[in-house]
Amino acid sequence: MEDHIDEILIPRQSIAARVYEMAGQIAADLRRDADGEPQVAILAVLTGSLIFLADLIRQMPLMMRIRLLAVSSYRGRTTAPGELLIDRAMLGDLRDQHVLIVDDVLDSGATLTAVQQTVFAQCPASLRTCVLLRKDTVAAQTVRADYVGFDIPDKFVVGYGLDHDGHYRNLPDIVTLRPEVLA
Ligand code: 5GP
Ligand code: MG
Numbered sequence: 001m002e003d004h005i006d007e008i009l010i011p012r013q014s015i016a017a018r019v020y021e022m023a024g025q026i027a028a029d030l031r032r033d034a035d036g037e038p039q040v041a042i043l044a045v046l047t048g049s050l051i052f053l054a055d056l057i058r059q060m061p062l063m064m065r066i067r068l069l070a071v072s073s074y075r076g077r078t079t080a081p082g083e084l085l086i087d088r089a090m091l092g093d094l095r096d097q098h099v100l101i102v103d104d105v106l107d108s109g110a111t112l113t114a115v116q117q118t119v120f121a122q123c124p125a126s127l128r129t130c131v132l133l134r135k136d137t138v139a140a141q142t143v144r145a146d147y148v149g150f151d152i153p154d155k156f157v158v159g160y161g162l163d164h165d166g167h168y169r170n171l172p173d174i175v176t177l178r179p180e181v182l183a
Contacts (some may be wrong), residue, residue: 001168002182010150010174011159018149019052019132023059026130026147030062031078035124040064041097043119045071045111048104050130051161051169052149056102067092071111085112094122101127104132104162109143114146131158133174150174156182 030038044053048067057066072085099119103112112129130147133152134140134163152174158164159171164182169174 001171002064004087004168004177005171006176006178007139008173008175009152010157012160012172014054015149015160019055020059020129022147022149023056026056026128027062028099029128029134030060030100034056034098038098041092041099041124042066043091043093043099043101043115045069045070045101045103045115047169048130048162049102052104053102065092069097069115070121071115076120084110086114087119088118091122093117094119095125096123096125099124099128101129103129103131105141106131106140106145106148107123107137108139111146112143132160142157 028041040062040108042053042057042064044050044066057064067090070087080160088160101115101119102114103115106112112131116127116129127146128146129146132149134145134148136151137154137161156164157174157176158168159174161169162174163169164177168177
C-alpha cells in the first residue's frame with residue numbers, strides 16, 4: 001500500500017496539530033452561542049469523515065450526540081439525475097440543537113449544500129459546517145464552510161479516512177496516489 005503513494009500532501013503531525021486547533025475553536029464558539037451548556041448534535045457525513053470525526057470530537061469536552069449520515073447520489077426514476085439522497089431518519093430531532101456538520105472534502109459543494117438544506121428545515125438553534133479539506137475550485141468557494149482544516153489544490157487525495165475504491169482510508173497521512181494506481 002505504501003508504494004502506491006505518489007506524494008505526501010499533509011503529514012500526520014500537521015493534521016493532528018490543525019485538528020487540535022479546530023476542536024478548540026469550535027468548542028469555544030459553541031459554548032459562546034448557547035446560554036449555558038449547549039445541546040450539541042454532530043452530524044458526520046459517511047464514510048470519509050470517520051477518522052477526522054474521531055479525532056475532532058475527542059478534543060471537544062462538551063455534551064454531544066453523534067449521528068452518522070449516509071448521503072448517496074442516486075439516479076432513479078423518481079429523482080433527478082445526480083440528486084442527493086439523505087436518510088432523514090438518521091438526522092433525529094434537531095429542533096433547538098446546536099448542529100455541527102462534519103465532512104471530509106468540500107469539492108463541488110453538492111453534498112454540503114444538500115445536508116445544510118435538510119438540517120435547516122428542522123429548525124436547529126444554530127448550524128455550523130466543518131470540513132477537513134477544501135479543494136481549490138470555484139465551486140468550493142461558493143459554499144459556506146465555517147471551519148476549514150486545509151485548503152488544498154484540486155488533486156485527488158486519499159488517506160486519513162478518504163478512499164479510492166474503498167481502499168487507503170487507513171493511511172495516516174493525506175496523500176496523492178501514483179497515476180498507474182488511479183488508472
Ligand atoms: P462534493 O459534493 O463537494 O463535490 O463532493 C464531496 C465528496 O466527494 C467528498 O465528501 C468526498 O467523499 C468526495 N471527494 C471529493 N474530492 C475527493 C478527493 O480528492 N478524494 C476522495 N477520496 N474523495 C473526494
Ligand atoms: Mg463525502
